[in-house]
């Protein structure tokens with residue numbers, strides 16, 4: 001038996017874990033957190049503690065497989081390869097062959113060359129990286145940009161926090177959390193908006209609750225339904241759908257009208273305040289009294305004023321989740337969050353700041369290393385901007401001879417987690433080549449021509465960056481003979497050009513440090529090993545000996561060090577427009593939002609392999625308001641229909657915590673087909689899908 005310290009593989013909280021390993025059987029006996037670990041400090045949620053059964057589950061992909069149909073259709077590329085066709089396997093009802101990696105690398109390289117020679121380099125797109133290490137994400141974009149010479153790289157930040165990146169970069173120059181999670185205990189007031197924190201980021205949720213219990217903190221929670229943390233909140237604001245920007249602008253207006261601004265901070269550290277003030281004071285949608293006439297939401301003007309007063313007169317933070325970003329105006333709402341911090345000087349110090357609660361364990365890292373179409377590593381601008389994931393799907397479905405024909409997908413279940421699944425799945429089925437690196441059988445592997453079974457985070461070394469910019473070195477808990485993602489990438493690069501010869505993850509990391517020198521330059525494997533249960537927070541540039549827990553202390557990370565106000569008014573639409581015009585929502589329609597449950601992680605491919613987690617949440621349930629009980633009558637289940645598609649039948653549950661005319665469900669189980677309901681609408685600036693609001697019919 002031995003114990004190994006590492007980091008949880010699930011969410012962006014990035015809890016440090018310790019695993020007891022049965023060495024002779026090469027299995028994990030238990031996972032727990034040590035007291036004193038920086039983020040987790042003896043506390044893990046259920047996924048962190050129990051979500052490791054996927055390693056031995058029969059849905060684990062434990063080899064490299066190639067579809068027979070692909071071999072048959074590409075026999076000209078295969079015939080002189082040493083393809084051992086003696087190991088047929090039925091994979092998701094299709095005939096595949098298990099073939100050794102060396103031969104598959106050759107086959108993939110030949111097919112990529114054939115397609116890019118015939119149709120151009122931009123026929124190739126790479127998507128993924130937020131679930132694997134920085135090393136693999138870095139090489140994925142390097143392979144695509146330098147070896148293939150295609151600009152098309154993207155990752156699942158597109159369906160979550162890209163608006164946080166764009167909104168924060170526009171206002172304060174850096175698209176990342178300003179403070180460490182542990183600084184929550186130094187805050188006096190927190191606005192939590194668009195985050196069901198106790199289910200989606202439970203260990204950060206516990207930090208809020210502990211500070212609240214200790215009498216140090218008051219919380220204002222803003223959401224479209226009463227989440228668990230409402231009962232621990234001084235103010236609980238249930239708001240209409242798509243109202244974030246509206247509410248945040250109103251809070252800013254109250255701060256200005258009641259002269260609660262920090263004028264010294266504004267004049268020393270910001271610009272464009274006067275333009276901002278004039279715009280907001282002349283905007284009819286920024287007046288909190290707007291809600292006086294909105295049926296069901298008449299309590300909001302008073303609550304908005306109270307939140308504005310507490311926020312501006314105390315040491316305050318704002319935490320937010322996908323309830324803010326997955327909207328038409330997600331980037332503008334994030335700018336509005338920045339405005340509140342800038343107006344009041346609640347930034348650049350301990351106990352005050354802005355914290356996007358990012359989703360995947362390495363979504364921050366994969367953006368840092370350049371897996372975005374508009375940023376190179378370290379957020380440098382590329383010469384050519386590539387397509388975002390929704391544009392890639394449009395390209396595949398177009399008649400353009402230079403359309404995308406190849407997707408290499410690394411650990412992102414495109415056929416489950418993206419919006420507009422009718423369209424996505426049609427696009428995936430039209431590809432000439434779909435390569436998938438995966439740990440578990442998933443929806444996207446059903447469309448794959450070639451599947452590389454790869455090491456999970458618990459079987460390899462690699463650096464992961466959590467939602468507070470903290471780099472942790474993940475260490476192997478058990479042994480695996482599968483390749484790491486970066487080894488597959490190097491294997492194919494070697495067949496195409498043969499310039500790479502990385503020996504191990506540390507070797508790749510030393511290249512990442514050069515590519516991301518302003519943030520990661522001084523972070524070596526040795527330093528991460530010395531700080532295995534605390535990690536290091538970027539920026540820690542080359543030759544720097546210290547990390548940076550709090551950003552923007554002296555100046556902002558804009559070019560001139562000054563933060564900016566950019567006002568954007570709310571655009572009337574959706575539920576609010578209906579309520580305003582008709583006093584109620586059309587009784588035949590509902591507004592649906594989605595989110596996560598504590599037992600699962602996104603497509604649940606890993607978490608449902610643990611019996612207890614699966615039993616806790618074995619299906620997606622549709623929650624409706626008790627005020628709509630007459631409409632639902634004695635129905636036990638219902639299907640939903642939107643202009644884009646239909647769900648499957650969902651079990652119904654009544655709740656006192658929802659407002660009339662609104663619905664909520666999770667999207668963990670693919671058989672529910674929840675993401676078939678959502679369409680192409682997304683954030684105006686950055687395309688992130690509008691998962692948090694869709695008008696649906698109950699059928």
Ligand code: SF4
Nearest residue numbers: 008010011015045048
């Ligand atoms: S909060 Fe997130 S990182 Fe922490 S144990 Fe749970 S899933 Fe893992």
